[in-house]
Every structure is written in C-alpha cells, then in structure tokens.
Amino acid sequence: MSDLIDLALREDVSTGDVTVAHFTDPRRQGRARIVAKQAGVIAGIETAAEVFRRVDPGLDVAAARTDGDSLAPGEEVLRIAGALGSILTAERTALNFLQRLSGVATETRRYADAIAGTGCRLLDTRKTTPGFRALEKAAVRAGGGTNHRAGLYDMVMVKDNHLAGGLSREALAGGIAAARKAGLRIEVEADTIEQAREFFATPGIDVVLLDNMPLATMREAVKLRPAHMQLEASGGITLENIRAVAETGVDFVSIGALTHSAPALDLSLEIASHG
Numbered sequence: 001m002s003d004l005i006d007l008a009l010r011e012d013v014s015t016g017d018v019t020v021a022h023f024t025d026p027r028r029q030g031r032a033r034i035v036a037k038q039a040g041v042i043a044g045i046e047t048a049a050e051v052f053r054r055v056d057p058g059l060d061v062a063a064a065r066t067d068g069d070s071l072a073p074g075e076e077v078l079r080i081a082g083a084l085g086s087i088l089t090a091e092r093t094a095l096n097f098l099q100r101l102s103g104v105a106t107e108t109r110r111y112a113d114a115i116a117g118t119g120c121r122l123l124d125t126r127k128t129t130p131g132f133r134a135l136e137k138a139a140v141r142a143g144g145g146t147n148h149r150a151g152l153y154d155m156v157m158v159k160d161n162h163l164a165g166g167l168s169r170e171a172l173a174g175g176i177a178a179a180r181k182a183g184l185r186i187e188v189e190a191d192t193i194e195q196a197r198e199f200f201a202t203p204g205i206d207v208v209l210l211d212n213m214p215l216a217t218m219r220e221a222v223k224l225r226p227a228h229m230q231l232e233a234s235g236g237i238t239l240e241n242i243r244a245v246a247e248t249g250v251d252f253v254s255i256g257a258l259t260h261s262a263p264a265l266d267l268s269l270e271i272a273s274h275g
Contacts, residue, residue, distance in 0.1 A: 030084030044101030056086030108143025
C-alpha cells in the first residue's frame with residue numbers, strides 16, 4: 001500500500017500543488033469530512049487516511065466508519081483537520097482510492113446478498129487493476145466475498161489454454177503429483193461434462209471449475225463428483241442468474257466483475273470550516 005500511495009501522489013502532485021501554492025494561505029487551518037453521496041459499502045478507509053498523513057503528518061485524520069460498513073447518503077466516512085492546503089492537496093488521491101475500493105465492496109455485497117443462505121461462497125478472480133490487487137481483494141472481503149488465489153504463485157489453476165497446448169494425460173498426472181508434493185492446492189477447468197467426468201476420476205485434484213456450463217449440466221456434475229472434490233462455477237454469471245447457479249449445489253461461484261467492472265462509489269470531501 002505504501003508504494004502505491006507514493007506512486008499516486010507523485011502522479012498527481014509531482015513537484016507541487018500550484019493551485020494551493022498560489023491561492024491558499026499556508027497558515028490557514030481547516031476541517032473537512034468525506035461523506036457518501038449514494039448508498040453503498042465502504043472500503044479503503046485506512047488507505048485514504050494514509051494519503052492525508054503522507055501529504056502532511058500534522059493532519060488529524062479520524063475514521064467515522066469501518067471497512068465493510070453499509071453507508072446511506074450523507075453519512076460520514078472520514079474527518080480531517082489541519083492545514084487547509086494539505087487537505088486540498090490530498091483530496092483527490094484519497095478519494096480515488098476510497099471510491100474505487102468502495103465500489104468493489106459495494107458490487108461484491110450485491111452478489112453476496114444474492115446467494116445468501118445457499119452455502120455457496122462468492123470468489124473473486126485475478127482480473128484486478130494492476131498494482132491494486134491486494135487492496136481490491138481486501139475490498140472484496142469487506143463486501144462479503146472470499147479471495148481466490150492471490151496470483152500465479154500460490155495455487156495451481158490448469159485452464160483450457162494449458163490443456164490446448166497439448167498437455168497429455170500423463171503430463172497432467174505428473175504435474176498434479178509434483179504440485180501436491182510442493183503442497184499446492186490444484187484446480188482444473190472443465191468445459192464439458194465429459195471433461196469433468198475425466199477430472200473426477202483423476203487423483204489429486206481439489207477443485208474442478210465448471211466453465212460456462214448450463215444449469216442442468218452443473219447439477220449433473222454435482223451429482224457425479226467425488227465427495228472430496230469441490231466445484232466452482234464461472235462464466236456468464238450475472239446478478240440475475242447467480243442464485244440459480246448457487247442452488248445447483250456448487251461450492252463456489254467466481255465473478256470477475258467484482259473487480260474489473262465495479263463502478264466507483266460516489267463520495268465527496270466537504271470543507272466544514274476554516275480559520
């Protein structure tokens with residue numbers, strides 16, 4: 001987070017805030033608050049607070065809410081007091097983090113609520129903003145979702161493109177054995193019920209991903225899978241059909257839109273007073 005904040009401030013402030021330098025009295029003190037302009041779920045509070053502290057360690061920044069809290073329009077998120085120029089310099093960078101991450105948390109909550117009570121867990125994906133993955137995955141958790149793998153290094157995911165590269169059954173079995181020896185969890189993608197059947201009979205696989213399968217095919221896969229194996233559904237899943245997918249009996253539903261298409265939550269900074 002620290003490096004990302006520094007990068008964002010270099011991008012926005014660079015050699016200095018020329019508007020503040022020429023139009024704000026450096027002795028002037030102020031108070032401000034960040035408020036919700038629409039209903040949603042807040043995330044990224046500590047990141048936004050750190051932006052203000054990084055611009056000016058003398059600023060007093062207090063959180064009014066906690067990541068994962070639901071917000072109504074007009075409710076406060078952060079309160080900031082100190083040099084007015086510093087508050088104004090930090091404003092946009094802090095809001096960029098807070099609005100983006102709160103948008104992810106809000107979108108995640110919508111999907112999580114849609115499958116509540118089914119026993120199916122909502123997963124995120126690697127379809128994240130470059131550099132923002134840890135923050136966006138934290139926002140998914142704040143919204144009620146579950147993080148899938150962090151990257152290419154912490155879990156095996158054998159997808160259709162790996163199989164399309166000519167991976168033989170023997171090579172697949174050898175790779176599974178080596179990955180298990182390394183202590184890695186193993187997931188493979190199935191595009192058809194025939195593929196799923198084959199993977200159900202392959203030792204060492206933990207999860208089979210059912211990619212773009214009709215509901216009836218998912219139900220068939222649920223009936224056929226071994227007791228030790230979990231199923232993840234992905235592809236073509238929307239708010240409108242996610243509950244039906246969850247009710248097939250799959251263990252997980254993964255949604256790339258949680259991070260790649262979440263609209264920013266509308267938040268704004270208001271100057272409350274100055275002196």
